[in-house]
Amino acid sequence: MKILLITPPLTQLNTPYPATPYLKGYLKQQGHEVMQADLGIELIDRLFSRRGLQQVFDAAATTLHKKSPVHFKQMIARKDEYLFCIEGVMRFLQGRDATLATRIADTSFLPQGRRFAQMADIDWAFGAIGITERARHMATLFIEDLADLIQHFITPHFGLSRYAERLCMRMPEFEPLHHILQQPGNLIDTMLVELLEAKLATFAPQLVGFSIPFPGNLMGALQCGKRIRQNHSHIKIAWGGGYVNTELRQLSDALVFDYTDYVLLDDGEPSLKALVSHLENNTSPNTLHHTFYKNEDGKVAFVPGHPKIHIAFDHVPAPDYTDLPLHLYISTIELTNPMHKLWSDGRWNKLTLAHGCYWAKCAFCDTSLPYIGCYEPASATTLCDHIESIIAQTGTSGFHFTDEAAPPKLLRELSNEIIRRGLVISWWTNIRFEKSYTSELCALMSKAGCIAVSGGIEVASNRLLKVMNKGVTIEQAATTAHHLTGHDIMVHAYLMYGFPTQSVQETIDGLEMVRQMFDAGILQSAFWHRYAMTLHSPSGIEPEKFGATRIPVPTASFANNEIAFTDHQHIDLDMLGEGLRKATYNYMHGLGLEMPLREWFAGKTPSTKIKPNWFDSIVQS
Numbered sequence: 001m002k003i004l005l006i007t008p009p010l011t012q013l014n015t016p017y018p019a020t021p022y023l024k025g026y027l028k029q030q031g032h033e034v035m036q037a038d039l040g041i042e043l044i045d046r047l048f049s050r051r052g053l054q055q056v057f058d059a060a061a062t063t064l065h066k067k068s069p070v071h072f073k074q075m076i077a078r079k080d081e082y083l084f085c086i087e088g089v090m091r092f093l094q095g096r097d098a099t100l101a102t103r104i105a106d107t108s109f110l111p112q113g114r115r116f117a118q119m120a121d122i123d124w125a126f127g128a129i130g131i132t133e134r135a136r137h138m139a140t141l142f143i144e145d146l147a148d149l150i151q152h153f154i155t156p157h158f159g160l161s162r163y164a165e166r167l168c169m170r171m172p173e174f175e176p177l178h179h180i181l182q183q184p185g186n187l188i189d190t191m192l193v194e195l196l197e198a199k200l201a202t203f204a205p206q207l208v209g210f211s212i213p214f215p216g217n218l219m220g221a222l223q224c225g226k227r228i229r230q231n232h233s234h235i236k237i238a239w240g241g242g243y244v245n246t247e248l249r250q251l252s253d254a255l256v257f258d259y260t261d262y263v264l265l266d267d268g269e270p271s272l273k274a275l276v277s278h279l280e281n282n283t284s285p286n287t288l289h290h291t292f293y294k295n296e297d298g299k300v301a302f303v304p305g306h307p308k309i310h311i312a313f314d315h316v317p318a319p320d321y322t323d324l325p326l327h328l329y330i331s332t333i334e335l336t337n338p339m340h341k342l343w344s345d346g347r348w349n350k351l352t353l354a355h356g357c358y359w360a361k362c363a364f365c366d367t368s369l370p371y372i373g374c375y376e377p378a379s380a381t382t383l384c385d386h387i388e389s390i391i392a393q394t395g396t397s398g399f400h401f402t403d404e405a406a407p408p409k410l411l412r413e414l415s416n417e418i419i420r421r422g423l424v425i426s427w428w429t430n431i432r433f434e435k436s437y438t439s440e441l442c443a444l445m446s447k448a449g450c451i452a453v454s455g456g457i458e459v460a461s462n463r464l465l466k467v468m469n470k471g472v473t474i475e476q477a478a479t480t481a482h483h484l485t486g487h488d489i490m491v492h493a494y495l496m497y498g499f500p501t502q503s504v505q506e507t508i509d510g511l512e513m514v515r516q517m518f519d520a521g522i523l524q525s526a527f528w529h530r531y532a533m534t535l536h537s538p539s540g541i542e543p544e545k546f547g548a549t550r551i552p553v554p555t556a557s558f559a560n561n562e563i564a565f566t567d568h569q570h571i572d573l574d575m576l577g578e579g580l581r582k583a584t585y586n587y588m589h590g591l592g593l594e595m596p597l598r599e600w601f602a603g604k605t606p607s608t609k610i611k612p613n614w615f616d617s618i619v620q621s
Contacts, residue, residue: 008220
């Protein structure tokens with residue numbers, strides 16, 4: 001069967017999302033003819049070209065009026081300067097013209113809009129010789145200014161790494177999206193449909209599969225599905241991906257099937273295997289696997305999984321990156337923090353070491369779903385074979401191991417195998433800050449090419465870490481971070497506020513411990529997430545165990561995942577979140593470490609109860 005796999009707009013701009021390469025590798029092994037496309041990066045390349053930008057400015061000029069913001073009027077007045085620079089800037093960000101760095105870093109080359117007012121002290125951030133990174137930071141601000149212009153004049157739903165994400169988040173009913181899709185399209189929609197039509201004309205697929213990992217990819221998939229339905233009704237359409245797996249497990253609105261034929265849950269390989277067999281052999285829908293479809297009565301039907309269709313993770317072939325336009329991905333630097341920029345700077349090959357999570361007990365995590373709860377590691381030998389295959393395909397040796405939590409035992413085996421084979425690679429991954437990460441293991445990982453890790457310190461409170469069954473203490477997390485940074489491995493911490501029963505005092509104390517870790521140099525980057533209770537997590541399944549009460553709402557016919565709840569506290573989480581964000585942003589840049597914590601918050605907060613030498617006492621012990 002001829003299968004076209006598509007990642008709709010938009011995901012990361014610096015590297016392909018790994019779902020379609022994994023699926024292509026598997027489907028090719030099964031003998032199918034497969035093509036893949038990242039319509040997001042192709043859309044960005046078309047939009048941020050001289051021709052695309054001319055269309056943006058033309059459209060903006062038709063809606064410009066007296067009350068339009070002054071900075072946008074100034075940008076439109078300087079249109080020719082933007083058109084002059086745009087293609088050179090894109091070549092530079094794509095890594096195809098490094099010689100432009102010096103010109104871009106000269107503050108007189110790029111027209112500077114409102115984003116440049118937020119520009120870091122670039123001499124402090126990049127020094128006298130960091131010309132390339134300085135230029136990349138300035139080029140990023142230039143592109144972000146243009147993205148703001150597009151958002152204001154073309155569509156408010158545009159973002160550089162997401163499209164219509166706010167429309168698609170917490171969307172219990174499908175009708176509002178369906179209504180929007182009946183309206184005339186904008187310039188972005190037109191470009192997207194043109195890109196889709198080119199793929200369909202070139203490849204003539206029988207099945208188009210859309211990977212929808214995030215809410216910001218849903219609208220792109222819907223626009224493409226609408227076009228296929230209108231002009232190519234013989235082509236079958238399937239959805240899968242992270243958003244589908246977590247949000248659409250209780251789907252009951254048949255209107256969705258105006259835009260797709262099948263909605264596949266959980267691992268794509270077995271579900272696609274069953275779907276392709278069903279289509280090729282015209283079998284009963286009962287042969288499908290973890291799949292929603294619309295039956296002959298016009299109702300949504302679901303076929304559960306068949307155990308015999310399971311595919312062992314160690315038998316899944318290496319991701320196949322062919323077809324993807326690797327030369328179009330752009331490396332940007334929004335923040336000058338060296339750890340934080342890994343998410344947007346550099347063409348990282350994505351690879352998963354183990355399916356699921358070896359711990360799978362955290363109260364906030366979707367442990368009841370297979371992508372977390374079904375743990376299957378690949379062997380170090382298989383993984384190194386995949387690494388060598390991917391390097392041969394892409395010509396790059398940087399890897400992001402995208403695990404929920406990379407197993408320390410496997411990281412030891414993998415590091416030894418990398419060293420044994422003499423592979424020269426750089427890699428980073430997500431871990432749990434547990435005692436297995438001794439100084440000796442961290443040294444081995446560093447020798448094998450590990451440059452950074454990210455991991456959850458979460459609420460930074462031992463009481464709450466125990467309640468949420470995290471399996472680590474804050475002292476253990478600090479010790480692990482100390483071991484890692486001692487061997488030149490950067491550390492990013494995921495942090496959480498608003499967990500049930502978490503007090504303001506515990507939140508402030510958590511910030512103080514994080515501050516001390518930044519001050520000691522064992523954290524390079526961090527981000528605070530507001531806790532969300534989900535249907536598939538232990539805290540969502542039994543909220544009373546965690547001091548919360550679920551607020552009853554009817555089951556939605558489209559997306560169901562986040563649960564409304566109360567823990568009967570009256571805490572201004574918006575105020576806390578903004579203060580935590582401000583403090584951590586400054587800590588990441590080495591600023592404000594001596595400021596009293598209360599100065600970061602707009603409202604009244606208690607003094608910390610954490611001793612000033614908390615981290616020093618951990619190191620000494």
